[in-house]
Structure formats: C-alpha cells, structure tokens
Amino acid sequence: MSIVAINKLTFTYSSKKLCVIDDFSFSMNKGEIVGVVGESGCGKSTLLRLIAGLETPLSGKIDISEVTVVDSRTFVPPERRGxxxxxxxxxxxxxxxxxxxxxxxxxxxxxxxxxxxxxxxxxxxxxxxxxxxxxxxxxxxxxxxxxxxxxxxxxPTLLLMDEPFSNLDAALKAAIRSELREILKKAEMTCLFVTHDQQDVDALCDRTIKMGERIAVQSERISS
Amino acid sequence: MQQLARLLRDFKKHNNGWLWISLLAAAIILLPLLAILASVGKAPNENWSHITEYMLKDYVLQSVWLVLFTGILTVLLGVILAWLMAGHDFPLRKFFRWAMYLPLTIPPYIGAYTYGNMFSYTGTVQTTLRSMGIKLDQAYFDIMSMQGAVFIFTMFLFPYVYMITVSFLEKQSGSYIENARLLGRTPVAVFTRVVLPISRPAIVGGVTLVAFEVLSDYGVVNYYGIQTFTTAIFSTWFGMYDIESATRLAAFFMIGIVSLLALERLLRGHRKFSATTSKNSPLAPIRLKGISRWGATAFCLLVLAVSFVIPVGQLFVWAGWTYEEVLLTSDFLEMTFNTISVAFLATAFIMLLSIVVANMTRIMNNSFGAALAKVLTLGYSIPGAIVAIGVLSIFIWADERLAPLYSWMGRGDAPLILSLSLGMMVVAYIIRFTATGYNSVEVGFEKIGLKYMEASRMLGIGFTRTFFKVDLPLIKGALLSGTLLTFIEIVKELPLALLLRPFNFDTLATKSYQYASDERIFSAAVPSLFIIAVSLISIIVLHQAGKRVV
Structure with missing residues (x-):
C-alpha cells in the first residue's frame, strides 16, 4: 500500500517568483525510509511542509494512506493528517x-x-x-x-524529518544515525527525511530522491 | 473554475471562529471611521458656510503651528538628550538615562493647568517674585498662549523622541560614530553629519507619536484657549449642537491626517539607514571633561526639574491643602471605581481582539492578514475627537433603527439608549487604543515564531487548542505588559472620556480636568497625582521590558 502518493505537485512562495517545486510526482510504500537530497533552496523542506499541511500547493495532489489530503478543492489541516x-x-x-x-x-x-x-x-x-x-x-x-x-x-502513519542531524556534532551524528535506523525499523515507521549529507543517506535510507532538477531522480539502496 | 475552487479551498482552510472575530474587530474599528467619511457625500447644512468662513482656516492653521513648533522643539530636546546619554559619560548619567522617561507620566493637560496656575498672578512664581520685591510685566508670565502650549507639549512629550532615539543610538550606531571620530571629525560635525542623519528613522518615529498626541489633545488647548481643529469639533458639537457639521469637519480633518501619513510614508520611501552591516557594535560613551562634564549634568537636571520635579512637587503641595476635602467629601471612591472599571472593560476587549487578530494574521501570512493588522492599529493615528464623533454617529444611527424595539419594550418613542450607555465609551477606547495592546501581542508572537504552533499541530492538536496549550503560556509576558500599558493609556485619556461619558459619570481624568476648568485647581491635584502614579507603573514596565530585550 502506498503511504504517500504525490501527483504533479507545484508550489511557489509568491506568485512573482519561480516555482520552488514544479510538477513533482513521487510515492513511497509502508516501512520505507527515503532520503530527500539536493542543494539548499531546491525545495526539500518545502516538500515536507506540503505533505505535513503547513503549506498549501499551487496545484497538484497529495494522498496519504490513499486518502486525498490536498488538491484544488480539498485541504485537510495538519492536525488531521496523521x-x-x-x-x-x-x-x-x-x-x-x-x-x-x-x-x-x-x-x-x-x-x-x-x-x-x-x-x-x-x-x-x-x-x-x-x-x-x-x-x-x-x-x-x-x-x-x-x-x-x-x-x-x-x-503517525508517516514520519517527516527535516535535517534532523544538522545541529549535532560529528561524533554524535554517527552514533545517532545507526540508532535511528534501528528505532525506525523497530517501530515499522515509514519515514521521509531531508538531508544534504551523503553519510546520512548511506547509513539510513532505503532509497533517495534528488530534487532541484525538473524530474526527481530516484536511486535504489544497493545494500540493505 | 480551478481558480475558484482553489479560492474556496483556501477560504475554508481559514474559516473558523478566529476569522470571524477578526472580521468583527475590523468592522468595529472601521465602521465609525467610514461613517465619518460618508458624511462628506451629504449636502452641508446652513451652519457649514459659517464654519468654513470663520473657523476652518484659523483653526487648521493653529493646529499646524502647534504641531510644527512642538515637533521641532521635541526633536531638538529629545535628540540632544539622547546623544548626550548615548555618546557621553558624565555624573549621574545612569540615573538620567531612565529618569528622562518620567515626564511621560504627566499627561499634558495636567501639566498645562499646573503650570498655568503656577504662572498666574496669584500663583507660586509671581508671589515668590513679588515677595522678593521683583515686579515684572504680566506679559512675561503669559503661559496661556500658543508659546505656552508649545512649551507644555514639548516638556511632557519630548521623551517619545528621546526614548526611541537613545535606544537606537546605543544599539546600532557604534561603528558609524566611532569611525567618524577616528576620521578626526569634531564633536559638532559628528553630531550634525553622522548622528542626525543615521537616527532619522528613529526621530521620525518619535516625532510622529508626538504629532498624534498633540493633534489628539483637547485638555491643553482648551484650557489655554487655543483654537485647534479639535476645539472646532467640540464647539460645533456642544456650542452649536450641530453634530452633522461636526462630523463633516471631522471627515475633512481625517482626510488631511491620512494624506499626511501617506506623504510621510512616501518621503521615507525605501531609504534604509540602519542595515548596511548586521554586526552592530554598541556605542562606547566618551567621558566629558571640565565644564562640559558638569554642564551636561546641570542641563539634564534642569530639564528633569521643569518637566517632572517642579509640577509634581507643586501638585503635592496643592494636594496637601485639599486632600481631606477631596478624598472625604466628594465622590472620589466612585470616580476611581468608574475609571478602573471602564479601563478594565475596554482593556479586556482590546486584548481579546488583539490576540485573536494577531494569531490569525500570523498564520494567514498574506496581504489580507497585513490589511487586518493595519486596520486594527489605525485608531491610534486618529485624534480622539474624531473617533468620538464617529462612534457617536454609529450609536445614534443604531438607536434610530432600534426605536421600534424600544417602544415595543415600553421605553418611550424615541429614546437614546445605546448612545447614552457606557458601551459607547468602551467602543471608542477599543478603536483608539487597540494599537497599544496589539503591538505588544504581535511582538510576543514574533518572538516565539510559528515553530511551536506547527509542532503542536503536527501532534494532532487543532489551532484553537494549540493556542491555549502552547502559544498562550509562551506569550504571557508580552500579554501582561500589553494589558498594563493599554489600561494606563485609558486611565490617562481625556477627550474621549469628556465627549462620550454617560450623564453624571466621572473618571479621574474628567474630574480633575473639571476641577481645573472650574478654577478649583487645588482640588484637581489629588486625582492628578493618582493618574501620575498609575502612569509611573507603565514607565517601570517599559523599562523592565527594555532591560529584558538587551
């Protein structure tokens, strides 16, 4: 069952500026840990905020657990998205x-x-x-x-993490990373997290999506 | 079609009790002001030509002179003091640094009748001089004049300019001024070429507040017999009993004030003086030497004496003569109770509306939210007399509409019920003073940001419950200081209370003003000292809040 399904999502902070997220589609299954990577300012955090319901997209559709939470006529507030x-x-x-x-x-x-x-x-x-x-x-x-x-x-049905390690020093990071994967797997949690650190990706993710280009590039985790 | 669906979706997203209360708040504030503007469209009555011919030009000119001269003098005094405190060290500087806020505790109307009486033929100044054998021309003591009013406004309002400028100079100007000093400029050049230009935004902010206070004043100008547009409204209303023309006058003045504000915005434009570097080193004061060292102290002492110590001392002396009579025989308890209950009621509404609208605008984060915030703080720039007229016309209109209901209830044919009630006063205070409460709440919300609210909503707690569980405990401090400041503003307020109070309803401010107008100045001392004491609390709150920020 797909936990998150995003279809042709477009978002801009102000109508005069370029779209931060443009025609973006993506989905993930239960129990997956997916990393979102890309340069700063490419809309990674915005993607999480859109899924969470803290921002509203210009167009497109987001389903969570096969229920539409936002499209051009629906908006489920963040507290009711689980x-x-x-x-x-x-x-x-x-x-x-x-x-x-x-x-x-x-x-x-x-x-x-x-x-x-x-x-x-x-x-x-x-x-x-x-x-x-x-x-x-x-x-x-x-x-x-x-x-x-x-x-x-x-x-929650889905956990979003926005650069969860950015405020930690290097030693702490390494320790928490390995712990985290264990905790998440133990809890059978589906998790989408934003990072700019390749080591985070290697240690945690089943696969990654790369943002910032017109089409999100997906890559599978080689060894699990 | 898509667009429409999206619009509907976004409306539904914000469609909750908060939005409707916010719209109600905006309506309460806008309706009376719109009612005034609407009067321009009606045909003027027969008094109007008389008013335009004999009153309008002179009254407007007097107002303009008053604002202009007071503005210039408050800027001079405020900026010189600010520069002295921020850039120099001299004996008692630390004390004067905050003591210069004290004049704000004396509402100008109290200062006006205190000085007015002190300089009169039988007042303290002239009797003392006569006892020393000095006889001077009465013209030297003519304080009940334009010059006198400018003097009063300057002495009791300059702290607005001083307050904003001194904290600006202390926090933001270090690098610029030190550079200018290192480049070998003389102190005078540093002041005129660097200090004045960089603190322009602070000075403009302060002097705008001064201008609002002067335009809104009724007590000083009426006591000193100066004809300003506020007195024009009063005398059309109470002298000719012509509310229609009074409203029309108010409309023209309001249009004038709004266009002045727009002009100021335009002049300020996009020029920024503050942020070429984000690193602001605090300014290190230089020690003054020799004569200028004690000269600075003496100057501060003189200003403080004239603007606080002398009038308060005089009031204490008068209070000593009359306190038994005032406290025991008159209805002092009753008017204290009146003052506190009206101020409390209005403050409660103001804080409630401020919280709702500030919370709503911060999650909307769009131009509609910004407009809502503007509307809520609009009343501060509209003089009390104009607000009063607007509120009165709305309430009279409502009474006319409700007349059938009244007669059905057996209250007679055309009674005025709403417009003789306390409700009118409370609404007027809401319009005029919501800015004070709203700004405090907004600062509180800005400090905590949106992240706690977002975290709470991500944990399944709705917007309203989030407010009570998370936001409210975190903005408690800002809320408290906003409540206190608003309460005190209302306790001090005079023109609205004079115009809108129900029959036989006296507050401390109206009573002390009445005593003064009835030549019973000594009896005015006790209520005046009460008002000053209450205001003192606000200065302490501001001072504490300022310390926390640093």
Whole structure:
C-alpha cells in the first residue's frame, strides 16, 4: 500500500517568483525510509511542509494512506493528517518537561495508556531518568531524541524529518544515525527525511530522491 | 473554475471562529471611521458656510503651528538628550538615562493647568517674585498662549523622541560614530553629519507619536484657549449642537491626517539607514571633561526639574491643602471605581481582539492578514475627537433603527439608549487604543515564531487548542505588559472620556480636568497625582521590558 502518493505537485512562495517545486510526482510504500537530497533552496523542506499541511500547493495532489489530503478543492489541516514531524531545530515546547513534551500528542489516549506510552518512548530513545527536565537543560543530542520520541509517540502513519542531524556534532551524528535506523525499523515507521549529507543517506535510507532538477531522480539502496 | 475552487479551498482552510472575530474587530474599528467619511457625500447644512468662513482656516492653521513648533522643539530636546546619554559619560548619567522617561507620566493637560496656575498672578512664581520685591510685566508670565502650549507639549512629550532615539543610538550606531571620530571629525560635525542623519528613522518615529498626541489633545488647548481643529469639533458639537457639521469637519480633518501619513510614508520611501552591516557594535560613551562634564549634568537636571520635579512637587503641595476635602467629601471612591472599571472593560476587549487578530494574521501570512493588522492599529493615528464623533454617529444611527424595539419594550418613542450607555465609551477606547495592546501581542508572537504552533499541530492538536496549550503560556509576558500599558493609556485619556461619558459619570481624568476648568485647581491635584502614579507603573514596565530585550 502506498503511504504517500504525490501527483504533479507545484508550489511557489509568491506568485512573482519561480516555482520552488514544479510538477513533482513521487510515492513511497509502508516501512520505507527515503532520503530527500539536493542543494539548499531546491525545495526539500518545502516538500515536507506540503505533505505535513503547513503549506498549501499551487496545484497538484497529495494522498496519504490513499486518502486525498490536498488538491484544488480539498485541504485537510495538519492536525488531521496523521503525520509526525521532527523539526530542524526540534521545536520542543520550552514550557513543558521532557515527559510532557512526549505526552503532548497523546490526548486521545486514556491517562494510564498515556503514561505507559510515554514510558515506552522514553526507553526507546534511552532517556530514562530525564523525564522531568526542561528542554533547555538537555544537550543537543538529547533534545534530538526527545523530538523523535515526541513525533513517534502518537504512532503517525508517516514520519517527516527535516535535517534532523544538522545541529549535532560529528561524533554524535554517527552514533545517532545507526540508532535511528534501528528505532525506525523497530517501530515499522515509514519515514521521509531531508538531508544534504551523503553519510546520512548511506547509513539510513532505503532509497533517495534528488530534487532541484525538473524530474526527481530516484536511486535504489544497493545494500540493505 | 480551478481558480475558484482553489479560492474556496483556501477560504475554508481559514474559516473558523478566529476569522470571524477578526472580521468583527475590523468592522468595529472601521465602521465609525467610514461613517465619518460618508458624511462628506451629504449636502452641508446652513451652519457649514459659517464654519468654513470663520473657523476652518484659523483653526487648521493653529493646529499646524502647534504641531510644527512642538515637533521641532521635541526633536531638538529629545535628540540632544539622547546623544548626550548615548555618546557621553558624565555624573549621574545612569540615573538620567531612565529618569528622562518620567515626564511621560504627566499627561499634558495636567501639566498645562499646573503650570498655568503656577504662572498666574496669584500663583507660586509671581508671589515668590513679588515677595522678593521683583515686579515684572504680566506679559512675561503669559503661559496661556500658543508659546505656552508649545512649551507644555514639548516638556511632557519630548521623551517619545528621546526614548526611541537613545535606544537606537546605543544599539546600532557604534561603528558609524566611532569611525567618524577616528576620521578626526569634531564633536559638532559628528553630531550634525553622522548622528542626525543615521537616527532619522528613529526621530521620525518619535516625532510622529508626538504629532498624534498633540493633534489628539483637547485638555491643553482648551484650557489655554487655543483654537485647534479639535476645539472646532467640540464647539460645533456642544456650542452649536450641530453634530452633522461636526462630523463633516471631522471627515475633512481625517482626510488631511491620512494624506499626511501617506506623504510621510512616501518621503521615507525605501531609504534604509540602519542595515548596511548586521554586526552592530554598541556605542562606547566618551567621558566629558571640565565644564562640559558638569554642564551636561546641570542641563539634564534642569530639564528633569521643569518637566517632572517642579509640577509634581507643586501638585503635592496643592494636594496637601485639599486632600481631606477631596478624598472625604466628594465622590472620589466612585470616580476611581468608574475609571478602573471602564479601563478594565475596554482593556479586556482590546486584548481579546488583539490576540485573536494577531494569531490569525500570523498564520494567514498574506496581504489580507497585513490589511487586518493595519486596520486594527489605525485608531491610534486618529485624534480622539474624531473617533468620538464617529462612534457617536454609529450609536445614534443604531438607536434610530432600534426605536421600534424600544417602544415595543415600553421605553418611550424615541429614546437614546445605546448612545447614552457606557458601551459607547468602551467602543471608542477599543478603536483608539487597540494599537497599544496589539503591538505588544504581535511582538510576543514574533518572538516565539510559528515553530511551536506547527509542532503542536503536527501532534494532532487543532489551532484553537494549540493556542491555549502552547502559544498562550509562551506569550504571557508580552500579554501582561500589553494589558498594563493599554489600561494606563485609558486611565490617562481625556477627550474621549469628556465627549462620550454617560450623564453624571466621572473618571479621574474628567474630574480633575473639571476641577481645573472650574478654577478649583487645588482640588484637581489629588486625582492628578493618582493618574501620575498609575502612569509611573507603565514607565517601570517599559523599562523592565527594555532591560529584558538587551
């Protein structure tokens, strides 16, 4: 089943400028990890924001789990798309603790189910003992893991990650990369992530799409 | 067809309670102003030719002179003080740096009757001089004049120019000024060739605020007997009981003000003076030596004395004579309660509308949102008397339309219910002071950006719940300072309160002004000191907020 299907997507920030994304089509299946690469300013982040519902396309269609979320007459707001996102700067709520941040998207669960899920996520990203800290009391790597746990907690059908490693130093990056693939595979998560680092691609992705040229180039992962 | 479908889709995307409240807010603010403009289309009545012949030209000219001279003097005083504080070091500089905000706590109308009385034949100044055996021509003490009004406005409004210019110079001008000094320019050349031109945007911003205050004033000019267009509106309204002509006058003045604003925009154009480098080194003050060292201190001391210490001291003396009578016998409690409850009610509405519209415009991020924000802050540039006329004509119109309903309810045939209610005053305050609250909220939202909201919505929380769970806790500080500043503006306000208050409804401002007009100036001291004390809070809030930014 295709989790995301994008058909002839076009987007521009202002009507006077050139299209950031022009006639772009693409689809991905359940459980796939796909990297989006390309030069800066070629519309990688915009693609994620369009799928998330944070921007509205000029034309084209996006289906998520075979339901149309946006076309010329439909617009499903971001909170009803069932998509999770890890932001480049994490956007952890500064007024909430680690546990409260992770719990934030679990409002539909009962109280006991909620705390069980938080516990599970905290263990998954190895942050046990940090639950009552505030984001500013954490290191960059820890913040990144909280952001991941927060996005995964409501079990989204699709996880979007916007340059998730750009704020980490090289040593940390290597450690988290290998962890991440494991976490994502364990959670059977479908994931689309933006990067400009070839090492990210090699370590994580099943395949990549390259943006910035008129037609997105796809390449398969050689060894998995 | 596609286009239409897309338009419908985008409308649906934003179609929620927030949008409708935003449109309602825009309507509340725009309707009275449009009602005024609409009056231009009607045929003028018989008073109109009398007004244009005998009043219009003189009144407009007086207004122009008042704004022009006050503008020039506030710029002179404000910029000199700002340059002194930002670029130099002298004894007590740190104290004066913030003490120069203090004159803002005295509304000009209070300053006007305080000085007016001090300089009168029986006032403090002349009696002191006579007791020393000095007799001078009365002409020297004629403060109740154009010059006097300019003096009052300058002394109590210059902090607007000073405030914006000094923080601009401190933060942004370091590299330019140090370069000019290194290139060997004399201090005077540095001031005229570098300081003045680069701080032009700051100066224009400050002096625009001063101009709005002067144009909106009624207390000072009426007390000093100067005919400005605000008094023209008042006297057409209350002297001739001709609201139609008063509205027509208001319309012409509004058109004038709007075109002036457009002209200012045009003149400012796209010239930017601030951002050739993003690295702004703060300016290091140079130590003054010898005479100029103490000269600077003495100058600051003199300005502060005239614009704050002396009038407040005088008010305290008068309050000492009258506080028992004012506090005990009059309805002081009642008017304090009136003041606080009206200000509270209006502030609550203002903050509510500000939050809704600011939150809406930041997610819309298009020209419609920008227009909405403009409309909401429009009232600040419209003088109180004009706002009052607009609100009154809308309310009278509503009463006329509702007359059948009133008579059905057994309230008589043509009663005025809405237009004699407190609601009118509250609406007028919303129009005039939403800018204050809105700007604070907008700054708060700008600081946190959109990312927390986006993160929350990606976690399945809708727009409204996101606001309460994420945005509201994060903009609490900005919200609080906006509330406080708006509240205080309303407590100080005079012309709207005078024009629109219900019968027998007094606020601290209207009562103290009435005392002063009734030659009971000493009794005005107590309510005046109350207003000054409340305003002092706003200065402290501003000061604290400024510290946090740095």
């Amino acid at each position: 998509v999770g996102m890890v932001f480049q700067d994490y956007a952890l709520f500064p007024h909430l603790t680690v546990a409260k941040n992770i719990e934030f998207g679990l409002h539909r669960l009962s109280r006991s189910a909620r705390s069980a899920r938080v516990k599970e996520m905290v263990e998954l990203v190895a942050l046990a003992g940090m639950e009552n800290r505030y984001p500013h009391e954490l290191s960059g790597g820890q913040q990144q893991r909280v952001a991941l746990a927060r996005a995964l907690a409501p079990k």
